[in-house]
Amino acid sequence: MSDDFILDTRLAGDTFPIKGLGLSAVRLMDDARWPWLVLVPQRAGIGELFELPPLDQTSLTYEIAAVSAALKRLTACTKINVGALGNVVRQLHVHVVARNEGDPAWPGPVWGVGTARRYDDEARRALIAALRDAL
């Protein structure tokens, strides 16, 4: 972890911490419409995947794969969506979202769709606990 890495305030406000991996913090998007995780590489000043050093790119790839596979196992979803957009929040972050036919945005992307539906405390704690076990 870079000493000078600080999580973007908007990311911090929209998500809850799940687990730290070697490079990335894994966080839960507070939107119960989809099981939606965000990986944030703990590196300061990075906005694009290609700005990471090659070894970090490889680490991030394996972390994305591990998180995606765990989310797929846990949710038995139809498809995993992975995206690094950053048009609004420029700090590099990678979305990993479990998608199912008939979900509120299917088959379109989840980003920018409608309004987040916040988890209630109990449901959020249970999901975070299950995700920690799965990771």
Add this chain to the structure above:
Amino acid sequence: MSDDFILDTRLAGDTFPIKGLGLSAVRLMDDARWPWLVLVPQRAGIGELFELPPLDQTSLTYEIAAVSAALKRLTACTKINVGALGNVVRQLHVHVVARNEGDPAWPGPVWGVGTARRYDDEARRALIAALRDAL
């Protein structure tokens, strides 16, 4: 390249070939609203990033980074968007899109927005030539 890899017919119909890299075919999405590339790993039967063998995951990551950096240099865009969704076309493919403030979907994602605006032949050939040079 796997002997039994066949490009999905919808991807083939929506894109034009630009260049083959070690693992992926790089193709141009036929939508002049955004400079939009698609990388298709030449592996049969793969739908999710985490289904690729680890070495292929690393190769794909480096190819995404190289293509993203080239697209950024060529277009001087504000932000690169990278996404692997596959809700419609299940064959693994990775979108790399050049985004700018005020573009037709900014700051939302490009997928599923409106109707593609096809390139005219001359503009398409010029862009493909420039992309081949940049890659």
